[in-house]
Structures are given as structure tokens and as C-alpha cells.
Amino acid sequence: MSNINRREFLKILGIGAFIGLGGWSLFEVVGRGEIEAFVERYRKAPEALHAKRWAMVIDLKKLNPKIINDCTEACHRIHNVPKILNPKEEIKWIWEEKFKNAFPELKDEYMAPEIKNMSVLVLCNHCENPPCVRVCPTKATFKRKDGIVMMDMHRCIGCRFCMAGCPYGARSFNWRDPRQYVKNENPEFPFRMKGVVEKCTFCYERIDRGLPPACVEVSNGAIIYGDIADPNSEVRKVLSSNFAIRRKAKLGTKPSVYYLI
Amino acid sequence: MLYDGGKIVFGLLIFIVFVTLPFTLSIGKEYYKPKVEINTPQIMKLPEAERKCVESKEFMRREHMKMLIDWRDAVVREGKTLYVNSQGKTFNMSLQNTCMHCHSNKSKFCDECHNYVKVKPYCWDCHIEPKENIKKEAGL
Numbered sequence: 001m002s003n004i005n006r007r008e009f010l011k012i013l014g015i016g017a018f019i020g021l022g023g024w025s026l027f028e029v030v031g032r033g034e035i036e037a038f039v040e041r042y043r044k045a046p047e048a049l050h051a052k053r054w055a056m057v058i059d060l061k062k063l064n065p066k067i068i069n070d071c072t073e074a075c076h077r078i079h080n081v082p083k084i085l086n087p088k089e090e091i092k093w094i095w096e097e098k099f100k101n102a103f104p105e106l107k108d109e110y111m112a113p114e115i116k117n118m119s120v121l122v123l124c125n126h127c128e129n130p131p132c133v134r135v136c137p138t139k140a141t142f143k144r145k146d147g148i149v150m151m152d153m154h155r156c157i158g159c160r161f162c163m164a165g166c167p168y169g170a171r172s173f174n175w176r177d178p179r180q181y182v183k184n185e186n187p188e189f190p191f192r193m194k195g196v197v198e199k200c201t202f203c204y205e206r207i208d209r210g211l212p213p214a215c216v217e218v219s220n221g222a223i224i225y226g227d228i229a230d231p232n233s234e235v236r237k238v239l240s241s242n243f244a245i246r247r248k249a250k251l252g253t254k255p256s257v258y259y260l261i
Numbered sequence: 262m263l264y265d266g267g268k269i270v271f272g273l274l275i276f277i278v279f280v281t282l283p284f285t286l287s288i289g290k291e292y293y294k295p296k297v298e299i300n301t302p303q304i305m306k307l308p309e310a311e312r313k314c315v316e317s318k319e320f321m322r323r324e325h326m327k328m329l330i331d332w333r334d335a336v337v338r339e340g341k342t343l344y345v346n347s348q349g350k351t352f353n354m355s356l357q358n359t360c361m362h363c364h365s366n367k368s369k370f371c372d373e374c375h376n377y378v379k380v381k382p383y384c385w386d387c388h389i390e391p392k393e394n395i396k397k398e399a400g401l
Binding site for chain 2: 014040041042043044045048080117142144145149150152153154187188189191193195204207208251
């Protein structure tokens with residue numbers, strides 16, 4: 001550094017002054033708190049599952065009463081969903097529906113009764129164009145970047161616009177405090193309170209910890225899930241080699257739950 | 262000279278005595294202070310050097326309510342479940358599974374101060390509080 005010339009010296013001086021003054025004034029103006037906020041304090045778990053758009057394929061041929069029961073039981077147990085028998089007040093995240101009711105637009109006069117009365121597992125369709133999200137006045141229900149239509153129970157005011165908006169009846173309103181209707185509570189998951197709307201959340205809490213949705217896990221292969229935006233995913237492979245239908249697709253909500261018949 | 266000076270001074274004296282009554286009456290008496298207990302089995306199990314909350318005691322006292330709101334937004338709205346604290350240590354962000362795992366004594370930890378300052382957070386409308394062996398206090 002002994003043979004430093006005038007030009008070099010001025011350069012170093014300039015850079016030094018810039019960093020010194022600039023750095024200091026940044027500290028003064030922006031403040032410590034804001035600088036700390038830039039540091040990433042919240043992170044996704046490394047094991048979390050990622051997708052552009054999550055989707056599910058339910059194979060109706062593989063469904064049987066045991067699998068249907070296992071799926072609803074597992075889902076409702078881990079999410080502390082209350083078991084209220086009165087159909088006007090019941091809460092359901094995933095449930096059994098007759099084919100003719102799940103797919104009313106496909107109902108035909110001469111449809112075979114086996115098909116008409118076939119059991120179908122129905123749940124929130126996690127639509128690409130979800131009407132419930134559009135009508136929610138508090139953004140309590142919103143679409144995550146990975147396509148999951150989520151509920152933020154902290155923000156729900158119980159207006160039930162989303163229930164009116166959802167064409168699938170996938171949402172339930174808590175008419176009473178659900179606590180007394182849950183026998184064996186899962187201490188790792190919260191309850192909801194009286195006056196909020198709830199529904200399937202695609203097991204976001206499991207996805208974010210690297211686990212598949214609970215219904216997929218216990219379905220014995222009848223339900224598969226994956227990233228529908230990824231051409232190599234399992235759901236895309238199944239959809240490209242099978243005929244699949246979606247519930248009320250003509251409404252334009254673009255459901256993410258497909259059914260193989 | 263003050264008109265009716267005696268009466269005015271006497272009245273003022275009565276006023277001062279009356280106003281300071283809450284202070285004079287409590288002289289010598291013990292003040293009620295919230296007694297927060299942090300000696301739960303889960304905390305005592307940890308080696309002494311690791312008996313620390315996610316941030317410093319002072320920070321938690323001052324900011325825990327803000328922190329819980331930020332945690333909630335990060336987990337529910339952004340799907341981020343891990344918190345990196347000022348020491349670079351990572352924690353799972355969960356009131357039910359992280360905070361209350363150590364502070365399993367809600368009635369002697371949360372409620373002690375919240376009752377003292379008369380605030381009623383609505384966390385427990387939905388979140389499940391740890392099972393305590395002590396009976397719930399009436400009215401809670």
C-alpha cells in the first residue's frame with residue numbers, strides 16, 4: 001500500500017466517507033427496529049411441502065364404507081371438529097354424500113341406481129377461483145400461494161357470506177361452543193369458538209410440517225394429492241390417464257378436487 | 262387578609278386528607294404484586310443454562326403480546342412455522358405447543374398478570390390450555 005497514488009487514495013477516501021456517513025445516517029433514520037425487521041425472523045420449516053397449486057384426486061372405485069369412515073374420523077379427530085348430530089348445526093370438514101347430490105348436474109333419469117346412490121367423499125374444493133374468498137369482508141378466508149383456501153379463525157366475524165358464496169356447502173357455522181361436543185380433544189390443535197365459520201384447510205398444519213393431509217394418509221390409496229402445476233406429479237399422471245370430473249365445474253370456480261369414476 | 266380564612270383552610274385540610282386517603286390508609290400494608298411462577302416441571306427439567314425463553318425476560322414482558330400476534334400472522338397467513346430468535350436459535354411458533362409446553366401453569370403464569378391489570382385476552386376461547394391439577398379459580 002506504500003505506492004498508492006493520488007487517484008487511489010481519493011477513491012478509498014470517497015468510499016470510506018460514503019460508507020461511514022451513509023451507514024451512520026441509515027442507522028439514524030431507519031432505526032434499529034426496522035433494520036432488525038429485515039433479518040428473516042420467520043422461516044418455513046425445511047421439511048415443509050411446497051407446491052404451486054395443491055390438488056387432490058379421489059378415486060370413487062376405491063372408496064368403501066371403511067375408508068370413508070376412516071377419512072372423516074381422522075380429519076375430525078385431529079382438527080377437534082365437534083360431533084353435533086342436529087343437521088342444522090352440524091360441523092363437517094369432509095363427509096359422505098350420495099353421487100346424485102354431489103354431482104346434481106350429472107343426474108340423469110336413466111342413471112343406474114348404483115351410480116346415483118354411490119358414496120362420494122366431499123370436502124372443500126380449494127378452488128382456484130374461490131367465491132368464499134371474494135365475499136369475505138375481513139379476509140379471514142384467503143388463498144395461500146400454494147392454492148390452499150385457508151381460514152384465519154382470528155379474523156372471522158361470522159357473517160356467513162362465505163357460506164352463501166360456496167356452491168359446495170363445504171363450510172359450517174359454529175352455532176354453539178364446540179368444546180362440549182369434542183370427546184377426545186387433540187391438544188396440538190385449537191378449537192374454534194361460537195360464531196365462526198370453519199372448513200377443511202387441506203391440513204395446512206401438516207403440509208407445513210412435511211406431512212400429507214390426514215385423509216390422504218388413512219385413505220389406503222383412494223385419495224392422492226400433489227402439485228397440479230407440476231406435470232410430473234402423481235395427480236397429473238393420474239389425471240392424464242383417467243377420466244376425471246369435478247363438482248359443478250361449469251360454475252367457473254375451478255375446483256382442485258378431482259373425482260375418478 | 263383572607264375572608265373566612267379559618268373555614269377555607271379547614272375545608273382545604275379536609276379535602277387534602279380525603280384525597281390522600283387511599284395512600285395514607287395503605288401505609289404499612291403490603292402491596293399486592295402478581296406472583297408469576299416459572300418453576301414448572303418442564304422448565305425445571307432443562308439444564309440451568311438453557312432455562313431461557315425465546316427472547317430475553319425483559320423483551321417478553323414488554324412485547325409478548327405483539328410477538329404472539331406476529332407469530333400468528335406468520336403461521337396462519339404465510340405458512341412460516343419457525344422463529345429465529347436474537348441468538349440464532351430456532352423455535353416452532355405455536356402458543357399451544359411451544360409457549361404452553363414450558364409454561365404449563367396458565368393460572369400462575371398468564372392469568373396472574375392478566376388478572377392484575379384486568380385484561381382478558383381471548384386466546385383461550387379456541388386454544389386449548391394445558392391441563393393443570395389445581396382447580397380453576399371461580400369466575401375464570
